[in-house]
Amino acid sequence: MSDLIQLTKDGDIAIITINNPPVNAISPGVPEGISEAIDQISKDASVSAAVVIGGGRTFIAGADIKEFTKMTSGKAKTGPGLLSLLLKIENCSKPVVMAIHGTAFGGGLEVAMSGHYRVAAPGAQVGQPEVKLGLIPGAAGTQRLPRLAGVDKAVEMCTDGNPVKAPDALKAGIVDQLIEGDLLKGAVAFAREIAGKPAPRTRERNQKLGTPEQNAPIFAAARENVRRKQRNLIAPLAAIDAIEAASTLPFEEGCQVEAKLFIDCLYSDQSKALIHVFFGEREVAKVPDIPKETSTIPVNSAAVVGAGTMGSGIAMVFANAGIPVLLKDADRTALDRGLTNIRKNYAASVHRGRYAQQAVDERLALIKPTLTYDDFTQADMVIEAVFEGLALKKEVFGELDRVCKSGAILASNTSTLNIDEIASSTSRPASVIGTHFFSPANVMRLLEIVRGKASSKEVVATCMQLSKRLGKIGVLVGNCRGFVGNRMFHPYVREAVFLVEEGASIEAVDQALYNFGMAMGPLATNDLAGLDVGWRIRKEYRHLEKPGIRQAFAADHLCEMGRFGQKTGAGWYKYDENRKPSPDPEVAALTKKWSAEAGIPQRQISAEEIVDRCIYALVNEGARIVEEGYALRAVDIDITYINGYGFPAYRGGPMWYADTVGLKKAYDHISEFHRTHGELWEPAPLLKRLAAEGRTFADLDKQKVAAG
Numbered sequence: 001m002s003d004l005i006q007l008t009k010d011g012d013i014a015i016i017t018i019n020n021p022p023v024n025a026i027s028p029g030v031p032e033g034i035s036e037a038i039d040q041i042s043k044d045a046s047v048s049a050a051v052v053i054g055g056g057r058t059f060i061a062g063a064d065i066k067e068f069t070k071m072t073s074g075k076a077k078t079g080p081g082l083l084s085l086l087l088k089i090e091n092c093s094k095p096v097v098m099a100i101h102g103t104a105f106g107g108g109l110e111v112a113m114s115g116h117y118r119v120a121a122p123g124a125q126v127g128q129p130e131v132k133l134g135l136i137p138g139a140a141g142t143q144r145l146p147r148l149a150g151v152d153k154a155v156e157m158c159t160d161g162n163p164v165k166a167p168d169a170l171k172a173g174i175v176d177q178l179i180e181g182d183l184l185k186g187a188v189a190f191a192r193e194i195a196g197k198p199a200p201r202t203r204e205r206n207q208k209l210g211t212p213e214q215n216a217p218i219f220a221a222a223r224e225n226v227r228r229k230q231r232n233l234i235a236p237l238a239a240i241d242a243i244e245a246a247s248t249l250p251f252e253e254g255c256q257v258e259a260k261l262f263i264d265c266l267y268s269d270q271s272k273a274l275i276h277v278f279f280g281e282r283e284v285a286k287v288p289d290i291p292k293e294t295s296t297i298p299v300n301s302a303a304v305v306g307a308g309t310m311g312s313g314i315a316m317v318f319a320n321a322g323i324p325v326l327l328k329d330a331d332r333t334a335l336d337r338g339l340t341n342i343r344k345n346y347a348a349s350v351h352r353g354r355y356a357q358q359a360v361d362e363r364l365a366l367i368k369p370t371l372t373y374d375d376f377t378q379a380d381m382v383i384e385a386v387f388e389g390l391a392l393k394k395e396v397f398g399e400l401d402r403v404c405k406s407g408a409i410l411a412s413n414t415s416t417l418n419i420d421e422i423a424s425s426t427s428r429p430a431s432v433i434g435t436h437f438f439s440p441a442n443v444m445r446l447l448e449i450v451r452g453k454a455s456s457k458e459v460v461a462t463c464m465q466l467s468k469r470l471g472k473i474g475v476l477v478g479n480c481r482g483f484v485g486n487r488m489f490h491p492y493v494r495e496a497v498f499l500v501e502e503g504a505s506i507e508a509v510d511q512a513l514y515n516f517g518m519a520m521g522p523l524a525t526n527d528l529a530g531l532d533v534g535w536r537i538r539k540e541y542r543h544l545e546k547p548g549i550r551q552a553f554a555a556d557h558l559c560e561m562g563r564f565g566q567k568t569g570a571g572w573y574k575y576d577e578n579r580k581p582s583p584d585p586e587v588a589a590l591t592k593k594w595s596a597e598a599g600i601p602q603r604q605i606s607a608e609e610i611v612d613r614c615i616y617a618l619v620n621e622g623a624r625i626v627e628e629g630y631a632l633r634a635v636d637i638d639i640t641y642i643n644g645y646g647f648p649a650y651r652g653g654p655m656w657y658a659d660t661v662g663l664k665k666a667y668d669h670i671s672e673f674h675r676t677h678g679e680l681w682e683p684a685p686l687l688k689r690l691a692a693e694g695r696t697f698a699d700l701d702k703q704k705v706a707a708g
């Protein structure tokens with residue numbers, strides 16, 4: 001038998017233990033081993049029942065995701081998979097009890113459901129998370145789960161993919177009993193009790209499947225819910241179709257429907273993109289010149305300078321991670337406002353049921369407001385979030401240099417300023433780094449970690465590690481203007497404004513990109529962030545722009561009118577007191593007038609062109625960033641855009657999207673824009689090269705990983 005599976009006995013009860021650390025994934029060898037064990041116990045007259053249990057910390061946590069990629073790239077077979085094993089377990093003449101601790105996710109739950117009974121440790125969790133990878137369960141999960149839990153619960157689990165805790169799984173009928181204490185002992189006792197009694201087969205349990213009349217509203221509501229909350233996604237709809245098949249067709253036919261839908265999803269661009277994102281989120285933690293063993297600085301206390309929008313959010317991030325944090329502002333009113341906002345924010349979380357009052361009280365107790373630097377000597381890390389101005393930041397860092405202990409990390413939340421320049425105001429540039437949080441800091445997952453030329457490896461490694469502790473995805477970027485995210489966002493919004501100046505309506509621009517999958521259109525995003533932010537930056541850097549290059553003017557004119565976006569009740573849109581936007585005919589008329597004055601011909605612009613102009617602007621700038629080394633890999637840009645800029649995960653990020661479209665096609669589009677719209681569209685040399693060689697950004701990343 002495969003050494004991944006052990007077969008032992010406790011009297012008349014056979015025990016099948018899965019030992020495929022760390023999470024007992026269903027890698028090659030696991031199904032074969034279980035199958036052999038089932039054959040043996042079937043033949044063994046001294047066995048009256050069997051228990052299947054996971055060795056180590058979990059039952060089967062799921063499929064081996066690499067196997068999916070192998071299937072679509074032709075390196076592994078997409079055969080009947082687990083299905084035949086599950087039938088064998090279900091047909092076993094001895095009752096099989098699945099004993100679940102840790103997690104039984106995906107294929108793990110499908111295996112568990114093929115047993116005749118399931119018992120679970122109270123802390124265990126079950127789930128069908130395939131949808132998060134653009135897939136549906138492919139080993140009869142959509143057929144057995146509704147038979148155990150009912151159609152409604154199965155639809156919920158297969159469309160949202162979220163885990164279900166053992167007590168809820170018991171209530172739903174997915175598990176038969178919870179076992180306190182020793183799970184194996186309890187499972188063996190359970191097996192002994194049911195041995196010899198007729199064993200229920202899940203596939204024959206049809207009582208919970210309901211009638212078409214009962215189910216019709218459930219499916220209709222679920223489809224509507226998916227269309228609203230999981231916009232453009234195909235896997236959750238496929239999961240509903242498969243469960244509907246379970247409720248109307250015999251088991252075998254239902255399995256065939258599931259198999260077809262599974263294959264459709266597996267080969268879809270969406271699933272490939274989501275699997276790319278899954279691995280990408282792990283990849284970005286790796287920094288080639290900073291090995292895993294690099295020593296890190298313990299961060300047990302922190303301090304934040306500036307209690308504004310960002311500073312107060314960042315203080316919450318530390319408190320949420322259980323790290324005590326000082327929150328300093330120069331101004332008492334600003335400090336009080338920051339604290340009020342923090343309290344309001346936590347109160348809203350309690351109201352929504354996200355946190356218990358006690359948890360919030362504990363967090364609030366970790367945030368210590370102050371108007372002085374007196375206690376800063378204690379802090380292991382300081383994050384500066386004062387107004388965006390170089391002189392002010394340098395002054396603050398000079399002060400931090402004087403008061404902070406040696407070895408403390410001095411980080412800036414600047415979104416545009418030069419980290420090396422800031423570091424130069426201290427005597428310890430090796431301790432200085434950028435930690436660029438995104439607004440709202442306590443919500444957004446992205447943390448851009450900006451490596452200065454002097455930042456030490458320990459400081460970089462600490463921030464990368466800390467990002468996980470703070471519940472963020474840390475992406476390491478180089479120190480260039482706008483770093484990675486905002487550097488790319490600039491041409492993206494620029495094109496959106498150009499399109500308006502060329503005759504597209506504001507709503508058409510936003511709608512096209514929203515339909516593409518962006519969380520918000522670029523102009524609505526602009527209004528949310530504040531039009532004045534970009535305006536100030538443009539003014540500051542205008543002297544660096546090459547003369548004769550087209551400049552967008554509409555946003556600047558809006559700012560000159562005091563229309564800064566949501567915060568002033570008007571920007572590209574107008575806003576009511578609840579910040580609900582509506583189109584503003586005045587702005588539509590003004591943009592027409594400004595364009596006429598500037599001599600820009602007006603034309604009909606298709607949604608397709610809007611998407612191409614904005615998204616290829618991201619891709620072209622992204623290619624430059626990769627080539628210049630400011631992002632370590634193309635996938636780092638993808639993860640940045642998905643977690644910080646609302647790019648749809650099911651398109652894999654801008655660079656993966658370009659790969660999917662084909663780099664030759666992307667390059668041709670960009671070259672065409674170069675011809676018609678001028679110098680700003682000069683194709684990035686890397687894009688040109690990869691397109692000519694028939695390669696992709698993903699190929700380039702692989703090559704880098706291979707080179708270490």
Ligand code: NAI
Pocket residue numbers: 305306307308309310311328329330331334335384385386387388389392396413414415416436437438439529
């Ligand atoms: P803000 O204007 O809301 O807050 C700045 C705070 O710093 C104010 O409360 C002010 O009283 C305080 N302050 C000024 N000088 C100080 C000093 N010497 N000592 C202590 N406190 C001082 O600004 P916001 O939006 O929070 O931005 C802060 C930083 O974060 C900026 O560098 C900005 O570029 C960056 N950032 C902002 C984002 C946003 O969406 N607002 C996103 C990412 C980064």
